[in-house]
Amino acid sequence: MPGVEERIEQLRSEIEQHNYRYYVLSTPLISDVEFDRLMQQLIDLEAQHPELITPTSPTQRVGSDRNPSFVSVRHSVPMLSLSNTYNYDEVREFWHRLHSGNGSLTLDCELKFDGLSIAVVYLNGELSQAITRGDGIEGDDVTNNIRTIRSIPLRLLGENIPPRVEVRGEILLPYDEFERINSQRLAEGKDPFANPRNAASGTLKQLDTSVVSERRLDAFFYYLLVNGLDIDSHAERLHLAKSWGIKVSDYSAQCSTLEDIYAFIDHWDTARRSLPFATDGIVLKVDSLALQQTIGFTAKGPRWAIAYKYQPERASTQLIDVSYQVGRTGIITPVANLAPILISGTVVRRATLHNADFILSLDLHQKDYVYVEKGGEIIPKIAGVDKSLRQSDALPIVFPSTCPDCGTTLIKAEGEVGYFCPNKLGCPMQIKGSIEHYTQRKAADITIGPETIDALYSRGFVKSICDLYRLTADDILSLDGFKECATGNLLGSIEQSKSRPFPAILFGLGIRYVGENVAKILTRTFNSIETLMEASQEELQTIDGIGERIAESIVSFFADERNQKIIAALKEFGVTLSNPVEEGISEAISRPLEGKSIVISGTFSQHTRDEYTQIIEQLGGKKVSSISQKTSFILAGEDMGPSKREKALSLGIPLLSEDEFLALVDLPNTK
């Protein structure tokens, strides 16, 4: 019988092998059920022996640290970008430039993945740090989020792994996952992400690692940085990285003639459309590292590599008509309805026209033929109008002056491009939108779909969010498709929403510019809706994170009698509109760091960085990741990076040692 420690180690290796086969090689050996069984064994053993849990255990991919914040870290070697070319002539020039003086050479042709660049560092074979590109010199430490990505090994496989390995590559969100996330967001009343790259970037910046873990990001690596490695060929180096378990693209080729390069570009121009993730071009790199050194760099990037970018696919189709959507906040968005057309593998029927100015800039007329483009964006764009096909009697498209839903005269808010319907509490689309907003998971969390809200509204049962709490079983049973069970569930869910936390309900009220984050900030200062309602604009603006626009919107929301009535009704129904009262001490806790923005840098001996983050937040401070004029001070541990130190000095921002900080906040110092 092996000991527990050996058994745990054995399970981890086995799981790592299966992960590699599944996520990197795409050739799994065992079924999902068998895999889950292995994982469960490991979870159970670790639960019995928590002292044996290591950060690189496969069980640690799912968020354990719920509040990491991003610290900016300097890259070992700057992360450069490539110069772009769009046509064969420029590729030929690049090729000839390389050949003059260098004789024959091999170029690696790779796909250009359309995601976010990342640098991942392994120390002694273990994932130690993952840094975003940032400004190329310094990026954000997103290690905790990267750990959730199954195709990125937490430990490298095999023998003789160099002590420090850095791989650089691209984080991607595959199309199917992108669509899944967007349909979920739409169901929750949130704006969908515009394209997989934005979705990947939004995901990587999430503070809650469990959200990152839910969204299945993927990655491809295209660069290996190891000091003293005696392999000159870039392709061979990637091959070696692959043998360590790093996910390297198989869609590469080594070319030694211009014709081969053109053939590669041509092939992928169409073939890339059937890939499950976004690519936007081809990268051409000199294969020999020695030659790369000779050819060198410009200030912007390497001279030994270029990116060839594909033109976004474009097609012409006819405008059928324009419809106008009314959003939850009353903003009117014009949408072009088009004769169906196939672009990049999907049928396009609609495209956004953004706002009135955009329609004017296109000079769009009825029944015009328009060019529709699908670039990196999944939502198609109208790139222009083919005026030669315009019918002579066609009238220009005119943005309406009244709301298409309720007929109220539209208003153009100062400083904004869009028109909006001011009839917030009387416009059906806005009312339904605000109910959908209130019921979403991050707000009141009531399990109800848009169709049910629509049905309840059209029968006159629900005209504002507080009417949800007046619903009876008979009301719901009268809707199509609702039997006892579903009715009970809906009523139960409505009842439960009353005990949702105050910030969630405040967010659910749908005050313009008060998103989840702002709601949290507000409830830190105001313990109840009453105190918030009494706050003046000036008072609100003194809060860190609340600017003029937000403060103005809050004050005008609460000044509206109809909103006051809704809030009074919610209170009567027992909906939580205040923070829980903590046993006696809450009032007494002092907040010595109130209003302070603090950067944490380096390592510490008495508490971990995460603990310091918690301490700062509990004492009223805000932890920020990069040094700026607004930083109050830096909690500087051992090995604080020289660039940070310099920046702090140049801005005159004080550095506090661990001892000084503990003394400042009156915490015990065990040294």
Ligand code: IVH
């Ligand atoms: S090589 C010094 N290879 O494209 C060489 N980049 O501007 C650096 N990218 O931000 C890049 N696929 O994130 C390289 N196969 C590939 C790539 C790739 C995508 C991204 C990369 C960089 C941008 C280039």
